Amino acid sequence: MTPNHAAGPLIRVSDLARTFDVRRRVEGRRRRAREQVHAVHDLSFSVDAGEMVGYIGPNGAGKSTTIKMLTGILVPTGGEVRVAGLDPSRDRVELARRIGVVFGQRSTLWWDLPLRDSFDLLQKMYRVEPAHYRDNLDRFVELLDLGDQLDTPVRQLSLGQRMRGDIIAALLHDPEVLYLDEPTIGLDVVSKGRLREFLRALNAERGTTLLLTTHDLQDIEALCDRVIVIDHGTSVYDGSLAGLHAQGGSSRTLVVDLVDEAxxxxxxxxxxxxxxGPRQWLSFPADASAAPVVAAVAAAYDVADLSIQEPDIEDVIRDLYSRGA
Known part of the structure; x- marks a missing residue:
């Protein structure tokens, strides 16, 4: 029986914690000292069905540890997590049928098999009805432009092709939630753009919920309206990208090319x-509309061209960390 989560968030995390015991060498002692590392602590957030959420932070902040607890790979040492009404660590088999996971540096495909064979094996593992499987495969292969690689062994695929194959593998069984951990790492600009377009279409057409962790903040800006910033294992910001810019005091830039120098x-x-020369750079608050500024410039000056440069979200987050948010 499928749990009913319509009355609440699809993902709910409450006071989540995960500690690890590590042994460190101590000078002058033969035995290593045991020490507890708090990878995640006091972490709470929720994600509604259909949301596309960026989950970002520096290396070691606890992002991957969180994803592993959401998928049941790791068991929390404190707090509570529910995904689609299920406890990930206790209901791993049932949950696996309702989620998809892509780790950018680890493939779920069979290295020596043709790409098509990997997909066929996953169809049997997830028991996807054959006709529906073929419909999904044809649709995803077309959108991600992998038709010419289906009979190529995975080990012969380029990084971009393999990543697109991993995305398809994670979606063949129609998961409600897709976790993406560094999905564009190492990809070229064209591959990144194709993958972002596909994920936007997937969310729009099927309502798939997306939780994205990445160091490429252009992924966040292209896909996510909401961002959760994590640092030292706990959330330091949860809200819109516009709100993050406002909190960091960031600014947008209007680049104006005048007809003559002025x-x-x-x-x-x-x-x-x-x-x-005739080009000028004007700054204004990131959370303010550009329209009044553009109108004022156009009314008072002879303008040949103008463009707007968005703020660098990476600078905003760096400022957030430096202020000890």
Missing amino acids: APIDVPGARVRKVE
Whole structure:
């Protein structure tokens, strides 16, 4: 019987904790001293069905440990986690049919088998009805442009092709939740763009919930309206990208190309940061609309061209950490 989670979040994490015992060498002692490391502590958040959430933080912040607890690979040492109404560590088999997982540096495909054979094996493992499996496979292969590689052994695929294959493998059984841990690591710009377009289409067409951890913050900006920032095992920010920019005091930039050189532009709500000949860079708050600034510049100056540069989210997060949020 499928649990009913419609009345609450699809993912619910409450006061989650995970500690590890490690042994460290102590100078002057023959035995190593045992020490507890708190990889995750006092972590709470929830994710509704259909959300696309970025889960970000520096190396060692606890991101991968969280994902492993959400999938049942690790058992929490404290707190509670529920995914689709299930306890991941106790209901691993049932949960596996309802989630998909992609670890960017680890493949779930069979290395020496053709890509098609890996997919066929997964169809049998998840007991996907054959006709539905063929429909899914045809759709995903078309969207991710892998039709010419289906008979190629996995070991002969490029990194981008293998990553797209792993994405398909994680989705053949129609999971409600897709966990992506560094899915674009090592990919070129074209492969990243194709993968992002596919994930947007998947969410729009099927309502698949996405939890994405990545160091490539362009992935977050392209896919996620909400971001959770984790540091030292606990959440330091949970909200919109716009709110994160506002909290960090970041700014957007209006690049203006005037017809002729002029004194620094003077309009309400923005300040000139740089002038090079007829080109000027104006800064204004990231959470403010660009429309009034653009209208004021266009009304008062002869403009040849203009563009808007969005703030670098990485700088915003770095500022968040440095202020000890």
